[in-house]
Amino acid sequence: MAKTVKTQRRDFIKYSTLGAFGLALAGGVGLSPYLLGDETRLRPPGAVEEDDFLALCVKCGQCLQVCPYHSIKLADFGKGHGVGTPYIDARERGCYACSAVPCVLACPSGALDHSCEKPEDIKMGIAVLEFPQRCIAITNTPVPKGHSQRIHDFLKDQRNVTELELENVKKLDAFEGKQCTICADMCPIPNPLSAIAMVPDSKGGKRPEFYDGCIGCGACEELCPANEGAIVIKPRLSYEDYYVKGKKS
Numbered sequence: 302m303a304k305t306v307k308t309q310r311r312d313f314i315k316y317s318t319l320g321a322f323g324l325a326l327a328g329g330v331g332l333s334p335y336l337l338g339d340e341t342r343l344r345p346p347g348a349v350e351e352d353d354f355l356a357l358c359v360k361c362g363q364c365l366q367v368c369p370y371h372s373i374k375l376a377d378f379g380k381g382h383g384v385g386t387p388y389i390d391a392r393e394r395g396c397y398a399c400s401a402v403p404c405v406l407a408c409p410s411g412a413l414d415h416s417c418e419k420p421e422d423i424k425m426g427i428a429v430l431e432f433p434q435r436c437i438a439i440t441n442t443p444v445p446k447g448h449s450q451r452i453h454d455f456l457k458d459q460r461n462v463t464e465l466e467l468e469n470v471k472k473l474d475a476f477e478g479k480q481c482t483i484c485a486d487m488c489p490i491p492n493p494l495s496a497i498a499m500v501p502d503s504k505g506g507k508r509p510e511f512y513d514g515c516i517g518c519g520a521c522e523e524l525c526p527a528n529e530g531a532i533v534i535k536p537r538l539s540y541e542d543y544y545v546k547g548k549k550s
């Protein structure tokens with residue numbers, strides 16, 4: 302983890318230097334393309350409203366240092382505004398909703414709100430079956446051999462892989478050759494049925510359906526074995542926002 306923080310810090314400094322140079326060339330802050338990016342990111346558990354988050358986060362990296370799943374990254378200039386702030390790239394690594402939410406406890410600034418004390422308090426976003434055509438459960442295709450290689454490769458890049466991560470990937474490996482229910486069965490919250498279930502699909506297979514207990518942790522997006530993934534987390538949207546009111550972002 303120390304290696305990750307150091308690398309991300311190094312990238313941050315590198316991009317900071319390039320960014321400052323870019324600003325000079327552009328003739329001022331107002332013209333910098335780096336500051337115009339406005340991508341909605343998935344923030345760690347407990348993140349307060351985005352504007353307040355950007356104002357409060359002191360970019361110390363404490364949250365990512367305590368995460369036992371290596372879920373949190375620090376944003377660089379290539380990611381638009383909020384340079385140095387923590388975020389989660391769910392397809393690379395989701396959050397696993399730790400029982401005591403250590404990332405929140407570690408945050409010294411209030412950017413991650415300490416009233417978020419347990420998985421049920423987490424509200425990062427909502428999961429959506431964005432690409433149903435990719436879902437292999439709908440077509441009754443068994444989970445292919447080597448489906449978890451991407452996750453093994455991710456772990457190979459970490460210096461201090463934790464027992465929790467090893468247990469998790471072992472459980473994932475066991476789906477090989479079976480009907481895919483990975484998103485539903487690997488959902489890490491205490492009551493996964495409140496968030497997701499496999500339901501019959503009109504094409505004869507099954508598909509995941511999401512409910513209002515989904516916290517948007519992104520584990521299902523990460524672990525989906527479909528090519529490029531079938532599930533996408535919509536950051537900062539609730540079940541009601543997306544599925545009832547039809548809000549898309």
Ligand code: SF4
Pocket residue numbers: 345346367368369370371372373395396397398399402403404405
């Ligand atoms: S809840 Fe756990 S897995 Fe999720 S970001 Fe925080 S420390 Fe990492």
Ligand code: SF4
Pocket residue numbers: 427428484487488489490493496497511514515516517518519520521522534
């Ligand atoms: S369905 Fe479960 S794994 Fe997927 S985002 Fe929601 S809570 Fe997380």
Ligand code: SF4
Pocket residue numbers: 435436437438439481482483484485508509524525526527531532
């Ligand atoms: S993990 Fe879920 S969404 Fe992905 S292929 Fe399997 S059943 Fe479909």
